[in-house]
Amino acid sequence: MDVNSEGIYGTRPWKIYGEGPSTTTPPVRGYGRTPAPYTAEDIRFTTKGGALYAFVGAWPASRIARIKSLAAGSPQLSGAKVTAVSLLGYGARWTGSKTSKGCP
Numbered sequence: 001m002d003v004n005s006e007g008i009y010g011t012r013p014w015k016i017y018g019e020g021p022s023t024t025t026p027p028v029r030g031y032g033r034t035p036a037p038y039t040a041e042d043i044r045f046t047t048k049g050g051a052l053y054a055f056v057g058a059w060p061a062s063r064i065a066r067i068k069s070l071a072a073g074s075p076q077l078s079g080a081k082v083t084a085v086s087l088l089g090y091g092a093r094w095t096g097s098k099t100s101k102g103c104p
Helices: 002-007
Strands: 012-019 043-048 051-056
Touching: 002 043, 002 051
Parallel strands: none
Antiparallel strands: 012 043, 043 051
């Protein structure tokens, strides 16, 4: 939890709270029913200052997390540009490119 605290404490909601299958599937209700597990496509967002934090629900098997809400032309960006991407707790910067399918 310490590694993610920067994106949790003192943050505010972003324009949308998340994306992925769990945001469009009706919740499971009833005693003894287990909700579907989060997937690598389930992403939740927070913001603080000029930073946007994205939490991926499960580690992607491909080791690539594709964030559709940050895709080129996404209505959530409203013309803003993604200038840097980093993984909390990991010192290196992202060096990929943004496409119409998402970021990276």
